[in-house]
Amino acid sequence: MIIDVHTHAFPDHIASIAMEKLEHSSNSKAYLNGTIADLLRSMDKAGIDVSIIACVATSPAQFNSIFTWCKSIAGPRIIPLPSIHPDSLDISGEMRKIKEAGFPGIKLHAEFQSFFLDEQRAYFIYQEAVENGLFILFHCGYDISFPDSDRSDPERLAHIHKDFPELKIVASHMGGWRQWDKVIRLLIGKDIYLDTSYTIGYIDENFLQTILTGHSPDRVLFGTDSPWKDQRVEVSLINSLDISSEFKKQILGKNAQSLFF
Numbered sequence: 001m002i003i004d005v006h007t008h009a010f011p012d013h014i015a016s017i018a019m020e021k022l023e024h025s026s027n028s029k030a031y032l033n034g035t036i037a038d039l040l041r042s043m044d045k046a047g048i049d050v051s052i053i054a055c056v057a058t059s060p061a062q063f064n065s066i067f068t069w070c071k072s073i074a075g076p077r078i079i080p081l082p083s084i085h086p087d088s089l090d091i092s093g094e095m096r097k098i099k100e101a102g103f104p105g106i107k108l109h110a111e112f113q114s115f116f117l118d119e120q121r122a123y124f125i126y127q128e129a130v131e132n133g134l135f136i137l138f139h140c141g142y143d144i145s146f147p148d149s150d151r152s153d154p155e156r157l158a159h160i161h162k163d164f165p166e167l168k169i170v171a172s173h174m175g176g177w178r179q180w181d182k183v184i185r186l187l188i189g190k191d192i193y194l195d196t197s198y199t200i201g202y203i204d205e206n207f208l209q210t211i212l213t214g215h216s217p218d219r220v221l222f223g224t225d226s227p228w229k230d231q232r233v234e235v236s237l238i239n240s241l242d243i244s245s246e247f248k249k250q251i252l253g254k255n256a257q258s259l260f261f
Contacts (some may be wrong), residue, residue: 001253001257002046002047002048003048003051003052003256004043004051004224005052005195005221005256006052006195006197006221006224007223007224007227007231008034008053008054008055008228009034009073012037015033016034025145028144028228030227031227031228039078042227050256051226052080052256052260053080054081054083054107056108058085058113059085060088060089063088066083067094067098070101079104081103082106083107083109084106086119086121095132096132098134099132099134103134105129105135105136107136107137109152110138111149115151117151117160118156118157118159118160135167139172140172140173140176140177141173141183142176142179153182154183154187155186157176169192170192171183172195172198172223173197173199174194174196174203175211177198177199180211191219193221194220196238197225198225200241218258220247220255222234222235222256
């Protein structure tokens, strides 16, 4: 089984508008049109069995619409992650809804949600995630749309891990996009999952090898950041890595199966 733990999609009626805005802010051209149907077509071409869709609530008011949409698209091949905003007045209630609906975790993106990962107003989310047995997929490192922001700095994630050692953390972009020197110094060897999304092709080969050899092999997950990367190409890049075939299987799906199922 191949599981892509980091993808994005939108409801059909807003997909084109959302993609246009994101392409403009990131100055990047997407490979897909942002719909579930297009993602499923991409998965079929790439031989991917399951994709995790990461949603982001950019305001507290978006929780309900995102949660409702996530319930409507969930299925054997699509596992959506709802999102909670740190300014929500009912974090406990929203987290209970997410757990009761059977979702395994949530997504947080500090840049789009306007908070710093290690600021106190976000800590209630982390505590509630621990109490409800949910993991958190964090955007980590810089973001193309926010090139000067350090809201998701790996050092901030290290603070969270220290303060919430029981929290299941999935750190996207190999722990910190274009901050991989800090990842190596602060995160490698810790009980934190790293996903490969939007990393291979951007990360220095020496950094990549240091991360792969220094981190626990059962804590590395395959992610593409689709629609921004081609899923079929990303699968082939994992298979081309100079690592054992067993490690490739762990990255492409075995580790995610242990986390999600």
